[in-house]
Amino acid sequence: MSLYEKKLEYQEIHIDTVGDIDKIIADYNCFYNLPRQGRTADDDPSDRLQTFFRGQSDESWKIRASIEDAKEQEYDILADYKPKHDMNLFDTIAYIQHYQTGTRFIDFTTDKDVALYFACSGNMDKDGALFMWCYPPHKAEWYTACILTELVRIKTDSVMSVQDLSEIILGKYPKINDTFKEAIDLNTAIVSFLDHGFMAVPSETTKENNLRLKRQNGCFYLCGVKFEHPLDGVARISSHAGYNKFYPHSVQVPEGLKNGNGLVKIVISKELKKEILESLEKKGITKEYLLVD
Template structure:
């Protein structure tokens, strides 16, 4: 099977060598911000788990239940994004999507599982403006959204879209006019409730939310406070109230500014996993928890 990208023909990846040929060139990687995500089925979309299977309608309940039932686990966790990160770590549905800055880590996850399906590594190119610090105001805003019911989030989205539409029509862009629209948006009782939620973790947060921030998705690297995040060179994409799926170009050139995906052949997953093991990428290194290391050792000597 071949994937046609402009005038270049890329074979489905059969080995580690094939994979390196399809990655962005070194010059591009140095100049650009690139994240990777590996998925064991190429048909899977880049969609956070909370947007799948109608989970969104229960997002606030999922959040509250975890905080109630496992309160001791979160005693020292103050930021909403860190709560979401921990929930994600244990497989709870969130609006986070795991990504990594290590292409080989992504390749491992593309090969792990779904042995009868082609896998995919998504090469995600981002702008500086789309990358935030874990404790930035924008990340605080978006990570507070799970505290709201689905109907409330729909209303917040509607308010944000209305405000953004008004701001976009201000030509030429006048700071005073834009500030007035943002102030009107922040005067709504529902937005005031969102501000209140943010201030629980950031008492000094200024009483201003830019409606455009609520409609975008952003990348952030969490605090490296657990071994899995460190081993996997982990980062997250947090989704706002805009698109529920991150779309990539099906046939983008590898050194263009477009995000794209690399297809991993189903028949070669096991071979590639063995090749990655030689490079220090394995279930044991990426999942340092005892039960995962035990699984790896059992599999190693049962083959």
């Protein structure tokens, strides 16, 4: 395939030179007019619609959550963790993801050089992949992130209803009551993203508690869950939304991260990996820098 084609489709691009990468990224951002104002009116840079990157050293791997390789359930992983800092739940899961074991968070970064490092730093006999995906992110402190991270505390593998989760959230997070006075009002909001998930950008406080996250310019895709029955239009409206049942510890990677519109996979040949790593090292992007203890 040629370099980036300006169209709203999944694209897999095989490059011939290192210089092709920057051109593809520039064309991608130009086509989608990125970055641009996101969900808030104050145009906060942290929540602009922008390009997120992910690197994988074997291009044949699918994008998946690392919890799928963990041997424990999420609530057991959380119970075993002994925090080094006074961190909230999101910060705690982010720390576990970077320093201990897998979670439902999928690592992304806003820095293409960091993603390139992970695309080239292993499996030297295989082609790597640099993924690009544009998304309007949520902030880690928003109620949406509170809800998806709260799933790890639920000590059951059985189905539960959206109404049950709403009541848990309203009981634990008083500030959410200012927006949603009743659980029924929260149900529709929960359903609107629980089956899909979203990208979440960490706060500066989160980064200060997690040096790897800070140096990697990291952010996370928070995966949604599997519902007992497929959602339809009626199931999503407020009067019915609370009856939907889901598996709290299921992990659903969205279709958009498989071959969805806006997703671009740049395949990096194994022959280019050494050259790219040498170039990154000159910029200070090394294992010792990114994976600091």
